[in-house]
Amino acid sequence: xxxxxxxxxxxxxxxxxxxxxxxxxxxxxxxxxxxxxxxxxxxxxxxxxxxxxxxxxxxxxxxxxxxxxxxxxxxxxxxxxxxxxxxxxxxxxxxxxxxxxxxxxxxxxxxxxxxxxxxxxxxxxxxxxxxxxxxxxxxxxxxxxxxxxxxxxxxxxxxxxxxxxxxxxxxxxxxxxxxxxxxxxxxxxxxxxxxxxxxxxxxxxxxxxxxxxxxxxxxxxxxxxxxxxxxxxxxxxxxxxxxxxxxxxxxxxxxxxxxxxxxxxxxxxxxxxxxxxxxxxxxxxxxxxxxxxxxxxxxxxxxxxxxxxxxxxxxxxxxxxxxxxxxxxxxxxxxxxxxxxxxxxxxxxxxxxxxxxxxxxxxxxxxxxxxxxxxxxxxxxxxxxxxxxxxxxxxxxxxxxxxxxxxxxxxxxxxxxxxxxxxxxxxxxxxxxxxxxxxxxxxxxxxxxxxxxxxxxxxxxxxxxxxxxxxxxxxxxxxxxxxxxxxxxxxxxxxxxxxxxxxxxxxxxxxxxxxxxxxxxxxxxxxxxxxxxxxxxxxxxxxxxxxxxxxxxxxxxxxxxxxxxxxxxxxxxxxxxxxxxxxxxxxxxxxxxxxxxxxxxxxxxxxxxxxxxxxxxxxxxxxxxxxxxxxxxxxxxxxx
Numbered sequence: 227x228x229x230x231x232x233x234x235x236x237x238x239x240x241x242x243x244x245x246x247x248x249x250x251x252x253x254x255x256x257x258x259x260x261x262x263x264x265x266x267x268x269x270x271x272x273x274x275x276x277x278x279x280x281x282x283x284x285x286x287x288x289x290x291x292x293x294x295x296x297x298x299x300x301x302x303x304x305x306x307x308x309x310x311x312x313x314x315x316x317x318x319x320x321x322x323x324x325x326x327x328x329x330x331x332x333x334x335x336x337x338x339x340x341x342x343x344x345x346x347x348x349x350x351x352x353x354x355x356x357x358x359x360x361x362x363x364x365x366x367x368x369x370x371x372x373x374x375x376x377x378x379x380x381x382x383x384x385x386x387x388x389x390x391x392x393x394x395x396x397x398x399x400x401x402x403x404x405x406x407x408x409x410x411x412x413x414x415x416x417x418x419x420x421x422x423x424x425x426x427x428x429x430x431x432x433x434x435x436x437x438x439x440x441x442x443x444x445x446x447x448x449x450x451x452x453x454x455x456x457x458x459x460x461x462x463x464x465x466x467x468x469x470x471x472x473x474x475x476x477x478x479x480x481x482x483x484x485x486x487x488x489x490x491x492x493x494x495x496x497x498x499x500x501x502x503x504x505x506x507x508x509x510x511x512x513x514x515x516x517x518x519x520x521x522x523x524x525x526x527x528x529x530x531x532x533x534x535x536x537x538x539x540x541x542x543x544x545x546x547x548x549x550x551x552x553x554x555x556x557x558x559x560x561x562x563x564x565x566x567x568x569x570x571x572x573x574x575x576x577x578x579x580x581x582x583x584x585x586x587x588x589x590x591x592x593x594x595x596x597x598x599x600x601x602x603x604x605x606x607x608x609x610x611x612x613x614x615x616x617x618x619x620x621x622x623x624x625x626x627x628x629x630x631x632x633x634x635x636x637x638x639x640x641x642x643x644x645x646x647x648x649x650x651x652x653x654x655x656x657x658x659x660x661x662x663x664x665x666x667x668x669x670x671x672x673x674x675x676x677x678x679x680x681x682x683x684x685x686x687x688x689x690x691x692x693x694x695x696x697x698x699x700x701x702x703x704x705x706x707x708x709x710x711x712x713x714x715x716x717x718x719x720x721x722x723x724x725x726x727x728x729x730x731x732x733x734x735x736x737x738x739x740x741x742x743x744x745x746x747x748x749x750x751x752x753x754x755x756x757x758x759x760x761x762x763x764x765x766x767x768x769x770x771x772x773x774x775x776x777x778x779x780x781x782x783x784x785x786x787x788x789x790x791x792x793x794x795x796x797x798x799x800x801x802x803x804x805x806x807x808x809x810x811x812x813x814x815x816x817x818x819x820x821x822x823x824x825x826x827x828x829x830x831x832x833x834x835x836x837x838x839x840x841x842x843x844x845x846x847x848x849x850x851x852x853x854x855x856x857x858x859x860x861x862x863x864x865x866x
Contacts, residue, residue, distance in 0.1 A: 364473065369397075375391065375467065385435045397473065402450045404475070412441055421456075456471070513847070541853060550562055577598070593609070603635060603652045604650075617669060618669065619695060625691050627677065629690075630685075652680060666698060701736050703804075707731070805835070822844045
């Protein structure tokens with residue numbers, strides 16, 4: 227071998243330690259594999275120290291090889307220009323003992339350049355990679371794409387799993403500011419990690435696993451002209467697949483999708499487009515509601531037309547409005563009592579099935595009955611039976627099914643079979659499937675007690691009712707009751723369909739007997755007779771006993787009208803103002819038509835309900851309570 231070739235081999239051996247053939251293997255550390263391969267006690271000490279270097283490159287080897295005994299020594303120019311003396315001197319002086327001995331490439335040099343302090347600090351975090359591709363300053367939807375399968379596992383971010391295959395890119399910000407990197411739309415389960423600079427050894431800046439589904443997003447504050455290394459990694463060995471890397475100036479990204487819910491673009495780069503974005507859930511174009519439920523058009527583009535769209539559930543066009551005419555009004559293929567809409571209709575259910583005239587124990591059976599209703603605490607898959615009960619005196623009533631063999635669900639409706647649910651219980655305890663509840667009732671108050679079953683359970687039951695006399699006080703302080711919802715402009719005729727709602731915010735049952743509701747004009751009414759509102763209970767006051775879809779707690783027919791524009795509702799008890807709402811018809815308060823004015827559920831307070839900003843139209847996703855108007859009478863409102 228010629229000395230020129232020998233020199234080339236040595237230089238190649240030295241440079242190969244920096245990067246392997248794919249250019250992305252981490253530089254080895256001083257401990258572990260590094261000490262047995264290319265650092266102090268490995269290749270350098272065995273191949274590059276005095277003995278090996280002198281043996282490979284000094285007189286003995288060079289003279290005994292082709293140089294001295296071959297054509298070079300026989301008179302070629304090589305012997306004169308690069309022969310024994312010159313070559314030996316050059317090699318011994320430049321790359322021999324002094325340059326390539328232990329002093330040059332042993333502990334001092336290797337440890338100094340990549341030894342314990344520097345190498346370990348740079349690579350112990352498993353975030354060291356060698357950049358494979360330079361993206362320059364490219365930005366856009368697909369500045370890089372490819373397949374992670376077969377890419378190799380060359381580095382790991384702080385937020386990923388292990389053994390994930392990856393590809394790395396150098397990118398230089400064209401301007402100072404926030405930049406967004408994402409892999410939305412990729413098939414691979416990705417992890418993104420970013421490293422400072424474009425070197426093989428680079429400190430991690432940030433790491434993200436899942437932002438949307440299994441795809442990743444990083445938002446980085448970067449300086450123009452200062453390169454970074456972006457690594458598209460797969461979560462683990464089984465997560466590799468195709469990927470797309472997008473780079474966008476964060477300032478150009480919309481704060482949300484509002485106002486652009488029908489353009490087919492992910493404007494806020496959160497991984498969801500148009501109606502699939504949570505910010506579009508209240509946009510009319512993303513709902514199949516009202517008249518849209520009968521126009522044979524897929525208005526929200528979800529693939530479901532009219533009544534087949536869940537948005538239309540509860541709207542008149544999708545309800546079996548007449549349950550004894552042999553017609554299929556909602557076009558779902560189910561006629562009259564075979565339609566779930568008719569389960570509690572008088573044409574399909576005898577309710578109440580019986581009347582209880584006194585406290586004590588009543589027996590019965592749900593076997594042979596039909597499944598007509600579902601409560602907030604259970605039921606819905608078992609036959610049920612209803613009982614009408616009128617409280618003989620004001621007090622606390624305990625109702626239970628103790629002594630019943632099957633698993634029961636027990637609930638109470640206010641006033642009639644279409645009344646609001648005022649109490650519900652499934653099990654007495656984790657080990658007792660009997661049901662029990664207590665509620666405060668006023669003398670003469672009528673309720674419907676429903677005995678239901680759990681998970682299809684049915685059979686004979688005991689219904690036990692006990693009472694204890696009790697006197698309940700009126701609201702005494704501002705905020706004891708809070709006005710939370712009202713409908714001043716229902717769709718169609720207003721007469722008999724306006725109502726408002728209050729909630730008891732105290733820990734005690736309150737008696738509204740004698741309390742006054744009024745406006746600042748001439749409308750007012752006084753609650754006559756005991757009207758109990760339990761802690762946390764919502765009570766509804768309506769302009770008629772049949773405002774549509776439910777039975778109110780109190781009927782103030784012909785005594786008060788809610789103006790469509792501006793009006794007031796002021797509640798006083800024993801001369802103390804408990805709460806008031808003064809809506810202005812805009813701009814502070816909303817002015818819905820066909821939906822309630824709804825106080826945000828998290829703002830149930832007599833101060834917060836003074837602020838118009840805390841009120842909104844009942845959201846589009848709320849099922850109409852009467853087939854037309856949206857609202858939540860008798861229950862907590864959603865947040866605005």
